[in-house]
Amino acid sequence: MTLDLEKQAAQVEESTASSTSDKEGVIVARETATPSAPHVPVPSKLRALNNRIENLAGLEARGITRVLPEERHGISPMRYAQMAIIWYSANISANNLAVGLLGPLLFNLGFVDSAMMAVWGCLLGSAVTAYMSTWGAQSGNRTMIVVRYFMGYWPAKLTTVLNMILMVGYAVISTIISGQILSAVSDGSMSIVVGIVITALISWLVAVFGMSIFHTYERYAWIPQTIVLLILCGVAGKNFNTGSVSIIPDGAPSAAITADRLSFFSLQLSVPLSWAGAGSDFYVYYPESTSKRLTFLMTLTGLWISFIFVNLIGIGLGAGTFTNTKWNDAYGISSGALILEGFAPLHGFGKFCGVVVALGVISNNVPGTYAAALNCQVLGRFGKMVPRWLWVCVIVLIYFVCAIAGRDHLFAIFQNFLALMGYWLVILVTIVVEETLIFRRSRGFDWTKWEDQKYLPVGAAALLSFLIGWAGAIIGMYQVWYVGPVAQQAGDGYGADIGIWLALGFTLVVFPPLRFLELKTIGR
Known part of the structure; x- marks a missing residue:
């Protein structure tokens, strides 16, 4: 797939996928720009250079655009x-x-x-x-x-x-x-x-x-x-x-x-x-x-x-x-x-x-x-x-x-x-697991709306839970440059890194009620 810089700049947060064929006959995804999309002019020489590079044999031109089912192997x-x-x-x-x-x-x-x-x-x-x-x-x-x-x-x-x-x-x-x-x-x-x-x-x-x-x-x-x-x-x-x-x-x-x-x-x-x-x-x-x-x-x-x-x-x-x-x-x-x-x-x-x-x-x-x-x-x-x-x-x-x-x-x-x-990743994965098992069991996901802000969750509950989980990591981390107060007490005062476990525990507890509240007040 070859997307020139100017077309990429015109991509918008909510778009519809259409199909077209490149010169090799491969079905590729295109996004239709709306009038609200910003127009960022790209010099023609720079655009030509990019197209030449992206046409190199074996080079993957695709960025983060979703891979459609018909494009997969x-x-x-x-x-x-x-x-x-x-x-x-x-x-x-x-x-x-x-x-x-x-x-x-x-x-x-x-x-x-x-x-x-x-x-x-x-x-x-x-x-x-x-x-x-x-x-x-x-x-x-x-x-x-x-x-x-x-x-x-x-x-x-x-x-x-x-x-x-x-x-x-x-x-x-x-x-x-x-x-x-x-x-x-x-x-x-x-x-x-x-x-x-x-x-x-x-x-x-x-x-x-x-x-x-x-x-x-x-x-x-x-x-x-x-x-x-x-x-x-x-x-x-x-x-x-x-x-x-x-x-x-x-x-x-x-x-x-x-x-x-x-x-x-x-x-x-x-x-x-x-x-x-x-x-x-x-x-x-x-x-x-x-x-x-x-x-x-x-x-x-x-x-x-x-x-x-x-x-x-x-x-x-x-x-x-x-x-x-x-x-x-x-x-x-x-x-x-x-x-x-x-x-x-x-x-x-x-x-x-x-x-x-x-x-x-x-x-x-x-x-x-x-x-x-x-x-x-x-x-x-x-x-x-x-x-x-x-x-x-x-x-x-x-x-x-x-x-x-x-x-x-x-x-x-x-x-x-x-x-x-591991600190921030364990927080993220905890949110993913709880959202999937508790709140998405019956309604699933529409993967085509990966840039639709009106469909995606607001994220207030997830962000607050993430920050609270990070607070747990801070008080439990044991690093050369910082020792959390809880970490210092581990091992009879010797100290141990328990930040990952406190981050997990804090997030596990606070995310469900915050997400329930978010769904009740905002609806997504």
């Missing part, structure tokens, strides 16, 4: 398998492996304690994302468009901005770790900056072409990643120190171990949960007949297996630093250097494996970049004026600059950013 067992493959491929990456390091190195947990928190935390977080992914095929809408049906047209912009920050933040972490590994492979002769440039450029190249290239890339990218990670297990596994035990810090109460378990469990839950704001984006070309149950199961399978695979390796490497001096010295340089040190017995081939691991983060960057670019268009009609491919360029540039600036502060980024991911 058929369903088959292989396409269900592809659901699991793309999530597995996207998440067996070095950035997720590095999260596992934090169990032993930040939370003082032994191997078994860390592994248990990772396995069950990732299961719960993956299940939430799998649930949110089921909306893509049935609606034909991107995740943050679907959110409008629960949060309202204007409040949904808040969650859209938060999701953009999340996707960009995670890409920053991925790009830094890739740069660290590539620098370590060269024995420091290549700076981290060069590694960051390489990773960002390849991520941009894949993401800018869109869905077709993305699915193709993810379909095969997992193969070399899985092979080299299995090699890492075989080479470094004997030093994983699986017998390590959890440690109570000096002067801390005995409940400190329980508090650290809870904090690490919340962190492990938050990482797969971070995809919940983008899960539907990758299924909009699936037909409406796609099984919700199979969508859930295949998405859950791909996410859970990938996360526990890399987390267990990361936990092993982290625990091994306590008994392996070389590993400890490598970690003193960077997380990437520690990962590469695991391959050290293989010498030159080990460095090759390190390069494969480093470039594996591209599989993680691409879907996040793709989703963030679409989020830019969700923010409003002027966001839609800018083509998706151009937003991809902007997003990549942003996280490239941030990665360069933060390359020497990765551990601080981990501490200050990762745990924050």
